[in-house]
Amino acid sequence: MQRACIWAKIALISVITTGFFLTALWGCDKAIPLFRSVPPYYPELSTLASPGNVIRSVAKEFDFIAHINALGLRGPEIDLEEKKAFRIAVYGSSYTYGWGVNEEDSFVFRLGDALQHAGLSVEMINLGRNGGAPPQYAALAAETIPLLKPDLVIVAVGQGCDLFWTGPPTVSEYLYRMFHRYLPNLTALAHQLTNPVPPAPPAPYIPETEEQLKQMQESNQQFARECYKKLPPAQKDRFNALEETIREVFFSGLYNVGGVLLALQTPDLYANAVDPDRADLHRGKKWLKKYLATIARSAREVDAQTLVISVPFGSYVNRPAWERTRRIGFDTPPDMLTSTAMDDVIESSAQDLPFFSTTKAFRDHIDKPDLFFEYDLHMASEGHRLFAQTIAPWVEAHVRTSMNNLAASPATNK
Structure with a gap:
């Protein structure tokens, strides 16, 4: 006692x-x-590209430039004080960012262009995050939706990786985000004290010389060789069994080696998405549902609707891309090109949120070879065009409905 x-x-x-x-x-x-005057600090935005920068990416299959605005997002500057058009925020991965294509070829830009041609005044904001997954989409949305106050939120969920890379945040991530959410001034002050000298504004972009491009390629070649040396024996054996062309591209210095490394580490990643009985797919569905609900909750706080769109991965919708996926080391059972399991998981996770899939539209062009890059596997310019063309009428209908609702309710918090 x-x-x-x-x-x-x-x-x-x-x-x-x-x-x-x-x-x-x-x-x-x-x-x-x-x-003390402390400028606001946005930790999620700070992990994106350097504000005001111009980034050029050169590879075997593409050579594109990304213009980064003051918030660290790809695209034009955003007026945070006044919205001059219906604002649409699009969250997603490198497919949304438009990896491999210039801005005007990305589906975000093309979608905005289609809506403008339909007579709608819209402002598209590209919040695509290279290497991102649903946990990062939700964290970025929680931080940027109150800042941007969009009228419509679109979450572009990838058919492959997003179904598995969607577990709970780590303890440190959770604590850090909670600290920033409830103690934003302390977080901003800590950032200011640890970064006392503000970064200098970026210099005007000067195209790289041939010598600089050669040095970049040599650096990438060295990185590829180091990655190969660190491979476990079993993965090294699998790499050595790949086609000679794939191995040459890997070491060329003109390729993002992450694709092949991912295939060596998890060869069944994409195949697993068409097996509805897998426990890890059910776990991914559970967490995807939570993250989409979190984004929708953030959107409702600024009276915005949330739409969920399934982003097609070539291995599920395009025969040439399916074959290329196999060539770089992934397992590709034939039913990947006929299954709808990956879309079913995303649609179920969206719950009552409007959902749209472009799988049928892409499978209608199942043998078209230029929708996806041959080695990189991301959507190429033609893939972005087809994707934007397919979703535009559906998005337009929701934009018009939202515009009518805004017109009927002029008293808004925006």
């Missing part, structure tokens, strides 16, 4: 101490603006 009382007192003291500490932190956070 006495021991129980001691533990009860310890628990009570711990609760009181924790409460006092958290209250003190909250008070400090609220007091900071009274004594």
Whole structure:
């Protein structure tokens, strides 16, 4: 009995101490603006590209330039003070970013162009994140939706990786995001103190010389050789069994070696998405559902609707891309080109959110060879064109409905 009382007192003291500490932190956070000017800090945006930069990416199959705005997003500058058009925010991975194509060829730009031609005044914001997955989409949305105040949110979910790379955040990620959410001024002050010298504005873009491009290629070649040396024996054997052409491209310095490395590490990644009985697919569905609901909740806070669109991966919708996926080391059972399991998972995870799939439209062009890059596997310019063309009428209908709702409810928080 006495021991129980001691533990009860310890628990009570711990609760009181924790409460006092958290209250003190909250008070400090609220007091900071009274004594010091601290510019807002957006940790998710800060992990994207350097603001104001111009990035050129050269590979065997493409040579494209990305113009980065002041927020670190690909595309033109965004007026945070005043919206001059119906604003559409598109979240997704490198497929949304438009990896491999120039901005005017990306589906985000093409979709905006189609809506403009339909007589709608819209502003498209590309929030595609290279290497991103649903956990990053949700975190970026939670940070940027209150900032951008979009009128419509589109989440572009990939048919392959997004179904598996969608687990819970790590403890450190969770704590950091909670700290920033509830103590934004302390987070901004900590960032300011640890980065006392603001970055210099980027210099005007000067195209790389042939010598600079050669140096970049040599650096990439060295990186590829180092990656090969670090491969476990079993993966090295699988690499050596690949076609000579694939091995040459890998070491060329003009290829993102991540595609082949992913195939060596998880050869059944894309094949698993068409097996509805897999436990990890059910786990992915559970977390995808949570992340989509989180994004929709953030959107509702600014009176925006959320749409979910399935982004086609070539291995499921295009025979040449399916064959190329096999060539770089992935398992590609034939039913990948007929199954709808990957879309079924995304649609089910969307719950009551409007959902759209372009799988049929792409399979109608199943033998068209130029929809996806041969080695990189991302959508090529023609793939972006078909994707935007297919989703445009559906998105247009939702935009018109949202515009009518806004017109009928002029009192809005935007």
